[in-house]
Amino acid sequence: xxxxxxxxxxxxxxxxxxxxxxxxxxxxxxxxxxxxxxxxxxxxxxxxxxxxxxxxxxxxxxxxxxxxxxxxxxxxxxxxxxxxxxxxxxxxxxxxxxxxxxxxxxxxxxxxxxxxxxxxxxxxxxxxxxxxxxxxxxxxxxxxxxxxxxxxxxxxxxxxxxxxxxxxxxxxxxxxxxxxxxxxxxxxxxxxxxxxxxxxxxxxxxxxxxxxxxxxxxxxxxxxxxxxxxxxxxxxxxxxxxxxxxxxxxxxxxxxxxxxxxxxxxxxxxxxxxxxxxxxxxxxxxxxxxxxxxxxxxxxxxxxxxxxxxxxxxxxxxxxxxxxxxxxxxxxxxxxxxxxxxxxxxxxxxxxxxxxxxxxxxxxxxxxxxxxxxxxxxxxxxxxxxxxxxxxxxxxxxxxxxxxxxxxxxxxxxxxxxxxxxxxxxxxxxxxxxxxxxxxxxxxxxxxxxxxxxxxxxxxxxxxxxxxxxxxxxxxxxxxxxxxxxxxxxxxxxxxxxxxxxxxxxxxxx
Amino acid sequence: xxxxxxxxxxxxxxxxxxxxxxxxxxxxxxxxxxxxxxxxxxxxxxxxxxxxxxxxxxxxxxxxxxxxxxxxxxxxxxxxxxxxxxxxxxxxxxxxxxxxxxxxxxxxxxxxx
Numbered sequence: 001x002x003x004x005x006x007x008x009x010x011x012x013x014x015x016x017x018x019x020x021x022x023x024x025x026x027x028x029x030x031x032x033x034x035x036x037x038x039x040x041x042x043x044x045x046x047x048x049x050x051x052x053x054x055x056x057x058x059x060x061x062x063x064x065x066x067x068x069x070x071x072x073x074x075x076x077x078x079x080x081x082x083x084x085x086x087x088x089x090x091x092x093x094x095x096x097x098x099x100x101x102x103x104x105x106x107x108x109x110x111x112x113x114x115x116x117x118x119x120x121x122x123x124x125x126x127x128x129x130x131x132x133x134x135x136x137x138x139x140x141x142x143x144x145x146x147x148x149x150x151x152x153x154x155x156x157x158x159x160x161x162x163x164x165x166x167x168x169x170x171x172x173x174x175x176x177x178x179x180x181x182x183x184x185x186x187x188x189x190x191x192x193x194x195x196x197x198x199x200x201x202x203x204x205x206x207x208x209x210x211x212x213x214x215x216x217x218x219x220x221x222x223x224x225x226x227x228x229x230x231x232x233x234x235x236x237x238x239x240x241x242x243x244x245x246x247x248x249x250x251x252x253x254x255x256x257x258x259x260x261x262x263x264x265x266x267x268x269x270x271x272x273x274x275x276x277x278x279x280x281x282x283x284x285x286x287x288x289x290x291x292x293x294x295x296x297x298x299x300x301x302x303x304x305x306x307x308x309x310x311x312x313x314x315x316x317x318x319x320x321x322x323x324x325x326x327x328x329x330x331x332x333x334x335x336x337x338x339x340x341x342x343x344x345x346x347x348x349x350x351x352x353x354x355x356x357x358x359x360x361x362x363x364x365x366x367x368x369x370x371x372x373x374x375x376x377x378x379x380x381x382x383x384x385x386x387x388x389x390x391x392x393x394x395x396x397x398x399x400x401x402x403x404x405x406x407x408x409x410x411x412x413x414x415x416x417x418x419x420x421x422x423x424x425x426x427x428x429x430x431x432x433x434x435x436x437x438x439x440x441x442x443x444x445x446x447x448x449x450x451x452x453x454x455x456x457x458x459x460x461x462x463x464x465x466x467x468x469x470x471x472x473x474x475x476x477x478x479x480x481x482x483x484x485x486x487x488x489x490x491x492x493x494x495x496x497x498x499x500x501x502x503x504x505x506x507x508x509x510x
Numbered sequence: 511x512x513x514x515x516x517x518x519x520x521x522x523x524x525x526x527x528x529x530x531x532x533x534x535x536x537x538x539x540x541x542x543x544x545x546x547x548x549x550x551x552x553x554x555x556x557x558x559x560x561x562x563x564x565x566x567x568x569x570x571x572x573x574x575x576x577x578x579x580x581x582x583x584x585x586x587x588x589x590x591x592x593x594x595x596x597x598x599x600x601x602x603x604x605x606x607x608x609x610x611x612x613x614x615x616x617x618x619x620x621x622x623x
Contacts (some may be wrong), residue, residue: 081573149577156584160591167595172602179538179595180608186545193581194552195523200574201559263566419567 010392015062016072020143022055023093025417038126042114045129049106052136056099063092072144075183079147079207086146086209088500090353094270095142101262101364103280104134104479108368109255111472112154124168128256130379131168133160135259142267148196148279150204151271152189159185159384161236162264163254166248176249184234184244188268191231198224208279213279225283228275229292235268238329239299242322249321254371257314259372261502262364266356269328276332289333296329297436304443308450313370313380316447317363323440324359324406327421331431334424344427349501350494351420354486358413361483362402368476370401378465385454387462396455398480403448405483408441413486518558524551536607538599542592549585553578 029048033041064068069094072085087095109132113125138158145151163185167178200206202221203214217219217453229240237245249261303323310316331352335345372395373388374380389396405414418437425434520531527550556578563571600606 137572153584155581156588160587163591163595167598170598172599175595175599175602179592180590182588182595183532183541183545183608186542187590189584189588190528190545190548190552193549194555196577197552197555197559197574201562203554204563296537391559498573 001061006057010405011071012073013066013068013071014342015058015066016070016178018055019070019072019087020074021084022052022059022140022144023137025052025055026133029133029499030120030137033126033130033133041129042110045106045133046110048133053099053103054463055199056095057085059185060096060380063087063089063498065197067499072197074382079212080205082108083150084146084207085144086500087144087234087500089494089496090270090500091143091355092499093318094266095140097134098139098143098263098361099138100482101479102132102259102361104364104475105255105258105368106132106471108258108371108475111469112255112321112371114252126348127164128253129162129169131165131258133167139263139267141182142270143367145274146208148208148211148275150206151274152192152196152500155192155235155268155271158264158267162260165260166252168253168256168433169251171251173247174251177244177251181244181248184237184241188231189239189261191227191234195226195228195231198227208274211279212281215283217285221280221283225275225280229272232268232272232275233295236265236325237322238295238325239302240295240320242299242303245322246315246318248419249318250312251369254367254374257371258367261318265321265325266360269325269356273331274508281336284336286333288462289336292332293334293433295377296326297433299323299326299329300436300440304440304447305391307447308443312380313373313451314367315383316382317370318446320366320406320447321359321363323444324355324363324422327418327437327440328356330421330425330437331386333418333430333433334421334428342428342470343426344461345467346498347420348424348428352422353497354413354420354489355417358405358417358483358486361411361479361486362405362414365476365480365483366400366406366474367401368479369395369402372468372472372476375462375466376468377462382451382454384491386457389452389456390458391464392422392468392473394470394477395504396452398473399455400448400452400478401477401484403444403452403479405480405487407444407448408437408444411484412488413483413489415489416489514561515560517554517561521551521554521558522555524548527551538606538608539593540597541587541598541608545592546585546589549581552580556581 025048029044030044032044051222064398069086074083106257109128113128135158138154138161141154142151145154163178163182166181167174188253196206198220203211205211233442234241249257252260300323303319303326307316307319307323310319331348334348370391375389376392403410408414408418418441422434422481425431522548528544528551531544532541533542533550545614555576560571560574
C-alpha cells in the first residue's frame with residue numbers, strides 16, 4: 001500500500017491548467033469553425049495556431065523551470081477513479097515539437113487551402129483546417145495522458161482526424177489508401193482496448209503510475225501487453241505492419257503528408273513507450289526488448305531498400321519514414337533491463353527521443369519540399385527531376401539538410417540521436433544493433449543522394465508549370481534548419497527528458 | 511461466478527471469430543462487420559470484469575460500465591467512417607475489396623489537379 005500512497009500524493013500543480021488548455025484550444029477552434037461556417041475557418045485556425053504555440057512554449061518553460069512534471073487532476077477526482085493529465089519532460093518537448101511542426105504546416109498550407117478574401121468556402125479547405133486542429137488536439141491529449149483508457153480515446157481522436165486527411169483530394173487511389181489505413185487502425189485500436197480490459201480486470205486501475213506499482217510478471221499482464229503493443233505497432237506502421245503507410249502518406253496533400261509522417265505515427269509510438277517504460281517497467285525483459293528492436297531493425301533494412309527502389313519522390317519519402325521509425329525501437333533494449341540504471345541507458349533514452357524530434361522536423365521539411373517540387377513540375381517522378389536544383393535552389397537545399405539528419409551526418413539532430421544510440425549499443429555490448437544502424441545510415445545516404453543527384457544534374461533549362469513563391473521555400477528551409485539545430489544539443493543525457501523519471505541517471509559520464 | 515465465466519468464454523469466442531474475419535476476409539464490408547463482432551466480444555469482457563468486481567463485495571463495479579459506453583461510441587464512429595469511405599470507394603470504382611491494389615499508384619495524380 002505504501003507505494004500507492006506516494007502516487008496518490010499527485011495533486012494539480014501550479015501550471016497544471018495549461019495541460020487542459022493544450023488539449024481543448026484546438027477543439028474550441030473546431031467548434032468556432034463549425035459555428036461561423038467555412039468562410040472563416042482559415043482565420044480561426046491561424047489564430048489558434050499562434051495561441052497553441054504559446055501554450056506549448058509555456059508548458060515547456062514551466063516544466064523546465066520547475067524541474068518536475070506538470071499534473072492536472074481532472075475535476076479533482078484522483079486516480080484510480082479520476083483521470084490525471086501529466087506532462088513530464090518528454091511530453092513537454094514533444095508538445096513543443098508538435099506545435100512547431102503544426103504551425104509550419106499551417107503557414108505552408110495557406111497557399112493550398114487558404115481563403116484569401118474569406119469569400120469562398122471550399123470543402124477541401126474547410127476539412128483541412130478542422131482536421132489539422134483535430135490532429136493537434138489528439139496529439140496533445142496523447143502527450144499528457146496518464147490513463148490507459150483516456151489514451152485510447154485520444155488515439156482514436158487522432159486516427160479519426162488523420163484518415164480523412166489522406167483522401168482529402170478524393171482520388172480513387174487515395175480513398176483506397178485511406179480505407180486501408182482505417183482498417184489497420186481499427187484492428188489496432190480494438191486490440192489495444194482488449195489489452196486495456198485485461199489490465200483493468202487484473203489490477204483494478206488504468207492509471208499508468210498506479211499500474212506500475214501493481215503489475216506483476218504473470219500471464220495476464222503479458223497477454224495484455226502483447227495485445228496492446230501489437231495494436232499500437234499497427235498504428236505506428238512498424239515493419240511488418242507497415243503496408244498501409246506508403247500509399248496513405250504519399251497520397252495525402254503535401255501539408256497532410258508532413259503532419260502524418262512527422263507526427264501522427266509518433267503518437268502511437270509514445271503510447272508504446274509509456275506502456276513498457278512507465279506502466280510496467282518490470283515486464284520489459286531482455287527477450288521482449290530484443291524482439292521490438294528486431295522489428296525495428298527489419299523496418300530499417302526493409303524500408304530503406306524499398307525507398308531506394310521507388311520511382312516517385314513522395315513514395316520514397318514515405319518508405320524512408322518506415323525506416324526511420326525503426327530506429328526509435330532501439331530505445332527498448334538500450335534503455336531497459338540490466339542496463340537501466342547505467343548512464344548508457346539515459347544516453348539511449350535521450351538519443352531515442354532526439355531521433356523522434358529530429359525526424360519530425362526533417363520529414364516535415366522533406367514532404368513540404370516534395371510538395372513544392374510536385375507543384376512546380378506537375379509530377380514527382382525522380383527520374384525527371386533534372387534541373388530542379390537550379391529552378392528551386394532553396395527547396396533542394398532544405399531537402400538536402402533534412403536528408404543529412406536522416407542519414408545521421410553531423411551537424412544535425414539525426415547525427416546526435418544516432419551517435420547516442422550507437423554508443424549505447426557498443427557500451428552495453430549489443431553490437432548487433434550498431435551494425436544495423438550503420439547499414440541503415442548508408443542506405444539513407446543512398447536514397448537521399450539518388451534524389452539530390454537527379455535534382456542537381458544539369459539538363460536543358462526547365463520551365464516550371466507554376467512559379468513557387470520564395471516565402472514557401474524559406475519556410476521549408478526553416479523547418480529543415482530545426483532538424484539541424486537539434487544537432488547543437490550537447491552529447492550527453494538531457495536533463496529535460498529525464499524530468500519525471502527519477503530512476504534514471506541524469507548527470508553521469510564523468 | 512459461473513455466469514461471469516460463461517460470459518467470459520462467450521467474449522473470448524467473439525474476439526476469436528472477429529479477429530479471424532478481420533484478417534481473412536478480402537471484402538471490406540465483411541472486415542468492418544468482423545471488427546464489430548470483435549468489438550462486441552471486448553465489450554462483453556468489460557461487462558464480465560464489472561461483474562467480477564461485484565464478487566469482491568461491491569454490487570457491481572461501475573467503472574468498466576462507464577468505459578464500455580465510451581468504447582461503444584468510439585467503435586460506432588469508427589464503423590460509420592469506414593462505411594462512408596467504402597461507399598465513396600464503391601461509387602468511384604465499383605470495387606469493394608482490398609485484394610487488387612497497387613500501392614505504387616496511390617496519389618499518382620498528385621501534380622495533376
